[in-house]
Amino acid sequence: MSRGFRRVGPRPSLHQVVRLGTLLCLRDFRYRYRQAFLKYVWAFARPLLAVAPLILVGNAFGLGGEMSAGEYALFALSGFLMWQLFWDAVISPQWIGRRLRRTCVDGPLRPESMVAAGAGLVVFNGIFYAALFVVAHVLTRTLPPPTLPLGLLALPVIVLGGLTVGAFFLPLTFVYLDFRFGLPLLSPLLLWTAPIIYAAPERGVLAVVNRWNPLTYLINIPRGWLVHGAGADDGLFLVCAAIFAVLSVVTLRYYRRALPLAVQSLPIR
Amino acid sequence: MGEPVAATGAALPVLECRALSKAFCRSFERGRRYALLDILRPGGRGVDRLRRDEFLVVSRFSVTVRAGENVLVLGLPGSGKTTLAKLLTGMLLADAGDVRLHGRLGLVSGGKLGMVPFLTVWEFVQLATGIHGAEPAEHDACCEAVLDMTGLSDARDTTIVDLEKERVRYLTIAAALAVPSDVRIFDGVPRAGADLVSRRVAARATELLDHGSNLVLVSTTANLPRSVSHAVILHAGETLFEGGIETVAPVFDHFAYRMQRLEQQKRDRLERGAPPDPEPTAAEVIARAVRSLERSRAGTVVEERVAQAWRSTQPIVVGPFLSDVGFELLYWRPFVAWMRAHHGERTAPVVAVSRGRVEDWYAGRADDYVDVCDLVDFEGFLTRNRQRIRATGSWKQKVVADFDRELIDLLAARLGGEPEVLHPSLIFRVCSRVWNATMPHEWLAEHGVYERFPAPPAPVTPVTLAAGAPYVAASFWFSTCFTDTRPHRHLMHQVLGELSRRLPVVVIDIGGFPGVPESLETAGNIDIVPGPDHDAGQIREHSRIIAGARAYVGTFGNISQLAPFYGVPTLNVFDEDGGLSAHHRRTAASAAERLGDGLVDIVRTPELTPARLGAWIEQALS
Numbered sequence: 106m107s108r109g110f111r112r113v114g115p116r117p118s119l120h121q122v123v124r125l126g127t128l129l130c131l132r133d134f135r136y137r138y139r140q141a142f143l144k145y146v147w148a149f150a151r152p153l154l155a156v157a158p159l160i161l162v163g164n165a166f167g168l169g170g171e172m173s174a175g176e177y178a179l180f181a182l183s184g185f186l187m188w189q190l191f192w193d194a195v196i197s198p199q200w201i202g203r204r205l206r207r208t209c210v211d212g213p214l215r216p217e218s219m220v221a222a223g224a225g226l227v228v229f230n231g232i233f234y235a236a237l238f239v240v241a242h243v244l245t246r247t248l249p250p251p252t253l254p255l256g257l258l259a260l261p262v263i264v265l266g267g268l269t270v271g272a273f274f275l276p277l278t279f280v281y282l283d284f285r286f287g288l289p290l291l292s293p294l295l296l297w298t299a300p301i302i303y304a305a306p307e308r309g310v311l312a313v314v315n316r317w318n319p320l321t322y323l324i325n326i327p328r329g330w331l332v333h334g335a336g337a338d339d340g341l342f343l344v345c346a347a348i349f350a351v352l353s354v355v356t357l358r359y360y361r362r363a364l365p366l367a368v369q370s371l372p373i374r
Numbered sequence: 375m376g377e378p379v380a381a382t383g384a385a386l387p388v389l390e391c392r393a394l395s396k397a398f399c400r401s402f403e404r405g406r407r408y409a410l411l412d413i414l415r416p417g418g419r420g421v422d423r424l425r426r427d428e429f430l431v432v433s434r435f436s437v438t439v440r441a442g443e444n445v446l447v448l449g450l451p452g453s454g455k456t457t458l459a460k461l462l463t464g465m466l467l468a469d470a471g472d473v474r475l476h477g478r479l480g481l482v483s484g485g486k487l488g489m490v491p492f493l494t495v496w497e498f499v500q501l502a503t504g505i506h507g508a509e510p511a512e513h514d515a516c517c518e519a520v521l522d523m524t525g526l527s528d529a530r531d532t533t534i535v536d537l538e539k540e541r542v543r544y545l546t547i548a549a550a551l552a553v554p555s556d557v558r559i560f561d562g563v564p565r566a567g568a569d570l571v572s573r574r575v576a577a578r579a580t581e582l583l584d585h586g587s588n589l590v591l592v593s594t595t596a597n598l599p600r601s602v603s604h605a606v607i608l609h610a611g612e613t614l615f616e617g618g619i620e621t622v623a624p625v626f627d628h629f630a631y632r633m634q635r636l637e638q639q640k641r642d643r644l645e646r647g648a649p650p651d652p653e654p655t656a657a658e659v660i661a662r663a664v665r666s667l668e669r670s671r672a673g674t675v676v677e678e679r680v681a682q683a684w685r686s687t688q689p690i691v692v693g694p695f696l697s698d699v700g701f702e703l704l705y706w707r708p709f710v711a712w713m714r715a716h717h718g719e720r721t722a723p724v725v726a727v728s729r730g731r732v733e734d735w736y737a738g739r740a741d742d743y744v745d746v747c748d749l750v751d752f753e754g755f756l757t758r759n760r761q762r763i764r765a766t767g768s769w770k771q772k773v774v775a776d777f778d779r780e781l782i783d784l785l786a787a788r789l790g791g792e793p794e795v796l797h798p799s800l801i802f803r804v805c806s807r808v809w810n811a812t813m814p815h816e817w818l819a820e821h822g823v824y825e826r827f828p829a830p831p832a833p834v835t836p837v838t839l840a841a842g843a844p845y846v847a848a849s850f851w852f853s854t855c856f857t858d859t860r861p862h863r864h865l866m867h868q869v870l871g872e873l874s875r876r877l878p879v880v881v882i883d884i885g886g887f888p889g890v891p892e893s894l895e896t897a898g899n900i901d902i903v904p905g906p907d908h909d910a911g912q913i914r915e916h917s918r919i920i921a922g923a924r925a926y927v928g929t930f931g932n933i934s935q936l937a938p939f940y941g942v943p944t945l946n947v948f949d950e951d952g953g954l955s956a957h958h959r960r961t962a963a964s965a966a967e968r969l970g971d972g973l974v975d976i977v978r979t980p981e982l983t984p985a986r987l988g989a990w991i992e993q994a995l996s
Contacts, residue, residue: 110394110418110468114475117507124513125504132501135492211485212505212546213463280409363413365467370409372402 117215126221130229133201133222148233156185159302170304175245182241183332184301186234187263187324192292193230194267198223198275199285206279209368216364217357220272227264238331249331256330259342266323266349272360279367300325319345385440387476388557388587389462394471395421396432396461396611421469431457432611434471437604439557442586444599446619448626449608450633455591458608459483459561462589477556478507482579484562487546491535495526495542498534502549512554519552520545523574540985544575551578558582560590563597568945568975568990594630595623595815596960609656615664620814627811628663629656666812673807673817676800683794684717690794693727694746694781696759697771697798699906699913702728703735703935704961708822709801711739715823725793727785729755730906730913734830735939747910749784756907771798772806809957818961824968827939833918845878846995847923847942849933851886855948855955856929856979858888862949865979867891869927869947872991874899877924882916884933925994930976931958938966943973943994947982 117125138144160181163169169177201222208214242249278285296302299320306312315321326342329335399405404427412419421430432454439445449455460466462473463481487502496517503516521527524544526537534542547564563583566576582588583599590599598619605622607615607629615625636653643650654662683690692710695702710726726733726740733743746755762777763769771778774797782795804821807813832841850866852858866888873879874896881887884905890897903919906912916933920926926937930946937944946962948955959976966974973994977986 110471110473112464112468112473112475114473115478118509120510121504121507124510125501128497128501128504129488131497132488132490132493135497136490139492205488207486208488208505209465212483212487212502212550213465213479213481213507214488214505215507218504276413277410280406280413359416362467365465366409366412369398369466370406 122217125218129222130225152189168303179245181302184328188301191263191267193227194264195271197226198271202275250334252330252334256327259327262346269353269356276363276367280370389439390474392436392472394435397428398431399427401427443603444588446602446605447591453608454611459559480555480558482550482560496530506553508553516552520548523548558588614660624814625663631811632659686794689722690724692796695728700932700935711823712821714739731911752910772802824965830918844924846873847920847926849882849928938969938974946976949979
């Protein structure tokens with residue numbers, strides 16, 4: 106008996122995947138926000154309410170090091186928003202996938218379209234985050250540095266990194282919900298092991314942990330481009346981006362193979 | 375898109391599948407563990423060694439679909455057809471094998487396909503066509519085609535939650551049919567119902583099937599594509615038999631029948647607590663079906679007997695028909711018409727003999743009609759027919775009984791000579807072969823002429839109706855396929871209530887009609903006419919009542935077969951596939967199709983929702 110399976114045939118174009126992803130994203134919005142009274146206000150409120158206490162506490166405990174209160178607020182908010190962008194990219198394919206389980210059983214839904222839909226959710230949230238970022242700059246009367254375009258160019262890399270992690274976990278959450286339950290627990294771990302809402306320490310255990318956490322380079326360096334300007338270790342962002350690019354290709358191959366296997370184990374017929 | 379079937383020349387493969395295998399796990403928990411292992415382990419696993427609780431749901435399945443051709447996969451429910459469709463479309467991952475696609479693959483199947491109530495119709499149609507692989511450039515055109523097909527163009531901006539369920543039920547299937555593909559997999563073939571949308575959807579499916587380049591997965595041989603180049607019988611994921619459709623379809627019918635019987639016998643033995651008998655394997659059942667088909671010459675024997683009678687110079691007696699009205703209308707009378715159409719005019723007369731004074735049914739196909747009650751008195755007929763049924767053990771005229779002989783003798787004396795007799799047992803003999811699937815169903819279609827009956831005079835009864843006043847006919851009784859249950863009684867009362875609110879209703883009580891409840895407000899608008907045992911000419915009277923009605927509604931079977939012959943809109947209900955009901959439904963549907971574009975709907979009771987009933991009545995009475 107032959108081993109393994111091979112399927113040769115045309116794949117959907119990127120345009121097709123993006124279009125379907127947009128439609129799935131729209132479906133998710135309708136599902137989520139039509140049932141809410143405050144509608145899209147939640148998209149603003151969620152990150153704002155999450156970061157506000159962190160800024161307050163961070164200021165109180167001097168997490169910003171030498172920074173003034175206003176500088177720290179901008180530092181923490183921008184870092185948090187970028188981290189939130191990354192985390193949204195991790196978690197949004199799970200949201201989309203969770204609501205499309207029946208559809209995966211019913212019809213020939215392309216696996217890639219679910220990740221594209223997840224990306225759509227991230228872009229939607231990103232618009233609100235950008236608005237918050239601009240408001241923060243205005244309130245703190247700070248002008249963005251000349252490296253701002255570099256920071257903006259880095260945002261898709263952050264999203265790609267998050268989607269890569271999200272696409273890895275999506276099939277697994279179809280099989281065991283433990284992965285879905287466990288992912289939110291990962292969120293504070295990732296937040297606190299990278300210098301996102303505190304100034305990077307120069308020595309100690311936390312400095313070592315920061316150094317080995319890829320999020321340090323993925324978020325901290327672009328945040329610097331958006332808030333302060335260029336830094337000494339900025340080249341490491343490119344290394345980090347290259348690693349995530351390779352990982353995203355590997356994960357896409359894994360994901361295309363894994364999702365049909367995961368669909369098979371769903372308790373839906 | 376592939377070329378139409380007739381125009382196909384080179385016939386390049388559009389879908390090739392080799393040794394496709396897939397294992398499923400019987401245990402849900404263990405299946406999830408296996409899925410996790412398979413996800414995290416790179417490369418294919420193969421199916422050389424099955425793990426604990428695993429079984430092959432598809433085993434080494436191979437098929438090639440060429441451009442312009444249809445390949446048919448026949449399989450009982452649970453045989454692996456849907457899994458196969460999912461493997462080919464990539465919805466599931468096969469464990470072994472190869473799939474090669476040369477072009478875009480479409481899947482036609484049901485399901486809700488991500489429908490959420492807060493989407494507008496347009497948004498959902500965009501989503502559904504997108505899932506079915508519509509290219510961005512053609513996306514809007516596909517959506518418009520779906521809206522046209524489903525008649526929802528005017529409701530494109532309405533949210534699904536604000537629409538009736540009935541209106542959106544065909545959206546997903548229409549989306550599957552609207553998206554262009556080079557090869558399609560039909561997981562079941564959409565059937566036309568009474569409503570316009572289902573007819574449009576079925577017509578589109580037929581158009582695509584006529585075009586070719588399809589893999590069609592079905593569980594019955596009813597409603598097959600017109601052109602099939604190759605057919606396969608799939609059972610427990612394995613190909614049991616394959617070949618041309620003309621061989622495979624009757625083999626499958628026989629196989630399905632035998633498997634159903636074996637299942638029934640197994641259940642009976644279990645209920646009795648009897649030890650299990652050794653059962654033949656599916657492959658043995660197939661082998662037996664093939665042998666049986668090769669042996670079966672019943673059709674030829676019947677054809678030869680008819681030809682022999684036609685060559686004779688003696689009068690021919692077709693009859694006497696003493697059995698069920700439904701059988702007479704669906705099988706016997708069309709066969710008589712075929713004999714006449716096929717063999718032509720003759721010098722000596724063809725005399726039709728039946729009961730109920732139904733000479734109108736044989737007008738133009740027999741030179742003369744003799745009613746059984748012209749040969750024996752009505753009471754004598756009822757008594758002797760009951761004796762015949764007791765003696766032969768069946769209502770059906772499978773053999774020439776003493777009473778038949780007695781009638782033939784009386785008729786011979788009347789005609790003055792020894793007539794050639796073409797007894798209804800001829801058609802019963804063929805039918806029993808068709809029903810146990812050792813003869814193809816097509817024999818009946820090829821040897822039957824279905825034609826409208828001439829309009830008869832107005833009925834004598836019921837007396838309460840003013841002459842020429844419009845009314846609706848109905849007939850309900852309980853049987854194996856419409857059992858006496860509370861929901862069925864409720865449905866019957868609901869139907870009578872709905873009908874009698876609009877027009878007077880004449881109920882033909884052929885026996886077993888439970889009556890009109892007093893609680894029905896419009897009970898005064900309902901007349902009940904007695905059954906065939908009431909009078910020698912009562913079936914003729916029923917015939918006239920139905921012919922003059924604006925619509926007919928009732929239990930499937932018997933007198934209900936009559937309405938389409940008069941072009942009267944007909945709604946027949948049934949619940950379970952009791953006895954031979956499925957065969958009769960297939961024949962009735964085919965007859966209705968050949969009788970013209972009259973509104974004939976045969977509906978399973980759970981599907982007859984109040985909305986659907988109301989819509990049908992409105993359409994029938996409009």
